[in-house]
Amino acid sequence: MxxxxxxxxxxxxxxxxxxxxxxxxxxxxxxxxxxxxxxxxxxxxxxxxxxxxxxxxxxxxxxxxxxxxxxxxxxxxxxxxxxxxxxxxxxxxxxxxxxxxxxxxxxxxxxxxxxxxxxxLYVCLRPVRWFEGVPSPVKNPGSVDMVIFRENTEDIYAGVEFEAGSDDVKQVLAFIKEKFPKSFSKIRFPETTAIGIKPVSREGSERLAREAIKYALVNGRKSVTFVHKGNIMKFTEGAFMKWGYDLAEREFGDKVYTWQTWEKTKAAKGEEAANAEQKAALAGGKILIKDAIADITLQQVLTRPKEFDVIATLNLNGDYLSDALAAQVGGIGIAPGGNVxxxxxxxxxxxxxxxxxxxxxxxxxxxxxxxxxxxxxx
Structure with a gap:
């Protein structure tokens, strides 16, 4: 064939x-x-x-x-x-x-x-930059120069869904009701609800973060930002952020400075000491590993694009973010991508x-x- x-x-x-x-x-x-x-x-x-x-x-x-x-x-x-x-x-x-x-x-x-x-193909790689002369809806499209590492195999794109009213969804709902009644009580309309499952693993998160950090180091980038909704989805999106920070410190500790380290130093020695530590690390050539909430990121890539360099994020956030950024530099009609x-x-x-x-x-x-x-x- x-x-x-x-x-x-x-x-x-x-x-x-x-x-x-x-x-x-x-x-x-x-x-x-x-x-x-x-x-x-x-x-x-x-x-x-x-x-x-x-x-x-x-x-x-x-x-x-x-x-x-x-x-x-x-x-x-x-x-x-x-x-x-x-x-x-x-x-x-x-x-x-x-x-x-x-x-x-x-x-x-x-x-x-x-x-x-x-x-x-666990990395969706989307470089986003402006080409001179291409029409753009923003005033300074030349400020956009980012590379998105979008996790490609997990999150709700895994396709683990159960149609409303189906025998399968009834079994899933019955299981949740029996085993997790507190969680079941949060389902507003169980009789007409469809269910989707959002798998996020440590292995999947770590391999994405690893390649994003490697890319930043090889290509002379200044920062890697983990974009997530961990403030709401603490055990999936929040875990993605935590696993990313832990991997960065474990495998690239001599080459990076993380906001997680900043928080630890602040707790032990105060904010002034943490700021001084970060400033010295970045002056010494280390790249900054930080995080940002997904919804505010969609605003800040418009208003403060120079603060973002390499972005690592889960599947759905990456889909939204890469297309929104493409619009800033001329649209997805000229946006490249690779799955690796x-x-x-x-x-x-x-x-x-x-x-x-x-x-x-x-x-x-x-x-x-x-x-x-x-x-x-x-």
Whole structure:
């Protein structure tokens, strides 16, 4: 259920130290995408091929390998996401995709989410910066220069949901009523309630925080902010923040200064001593690890964007935040993104916008999102 792999190409492999071994003619699977995806891909692949040609003088060339998902897969194979597509992404490690259709309220679940979960692409990487000349709704879009690390596999996007009125939700509600009556009493209308579960694990939180901090250190960034709603969801979002701080101090203690450390110093020696300690740490080249509540962050990235650098956050907050930030620099139509597993080397780079079917086959849609995602991939 995919085109034959190019005979002249070779697969990318994972080498020692989690380093990719990239041959001169790497096989890179691509999903064209639904709606305007085919228009965007035709333009984008020309740009990416030209970039490789220019950079390597013809010595290297991508061997593109089409795989199928979405409407094209359903039309040809009666399957929205064929198993062979997953197998090819697993085999060739690095790929790219256009926008895919997801119905609202029923039918199939998000194909984008399915790909991320099946390949355990636990980081959604979204750099956000302004390109000169691009229209923006804010006065100083050039102040926006952030990189978002969004957890990709947990939170409510895990899809553990039970439909209102179903036998399954009745069993879940009966269990909560029996075992956790105090919690059950907080459910306002149990007879008509749907239930969703929000899984957040220490392992999932730590691996996201680890990669965000590594990125900040390698790329000379000044801070990492854990964005959360721990003031309300204390055992999920609050735990995400706490696990992030603990990992930062345990694995990067000589390279970072955390607000958690500041709080400890304040309690022991007073606020003046804590402020002096933080100032000295940052002057010595350490990066600041801090946190912010999600709702106020959505305000502050508008009013004080220079205070944010690398952001690490859970799935839903990351979805809201990355699209809101994209609007500040020209919209998601030109926003790049990648989904990465830094341990296995698997990655899928993608258009971050929708399919815009009413513009399909008109060659009107800006291919910037896929072009810039391809730049991230390269």
């Amino acid at each position: 995919s085109a034959p792999a190019p005979a002249a190409g070779q697969p990318i492999t994972m080498g020692a130290g989690n380093k990719l071994n990239v041959p001169d003619h790497p096989i890179v699977p691509f999903i064209e995408g639904d709606g305007t995806g085919r228009d965007i891909w035709r333009a984008s692949v020309r740009v990416l091929d030209a970039a490789v040609e220019k950079a390597y003088g013809g010595k290297k060339k991508i061997a593109w390998h089409e795989v199928y998902a979405g409407e094209k897969a359903f039309t040809q194979f009666n399957n929205w996401l064929p198993d062979q597509t997953i197998e090819d992404f697993k085999k060739y490690l690095v790929g790219i995709k256009g926008p895919l259709t997801t119905p609202i309220g029923g039918g199939i679940r998000s194909l984008n989410v399915a790909l991320r979960q099946m390949l355990d 597993n830094y341990t296995t080397g698997h990655a899928i780079f993608e258009a971050t916008h929708g399919t815009a079917p009413k513009y399909a086959d008109l060659d009107k849609v800006n291919p910037g999102s896929v072009v810039l995602s391809g730049e991230m991939m390269l």
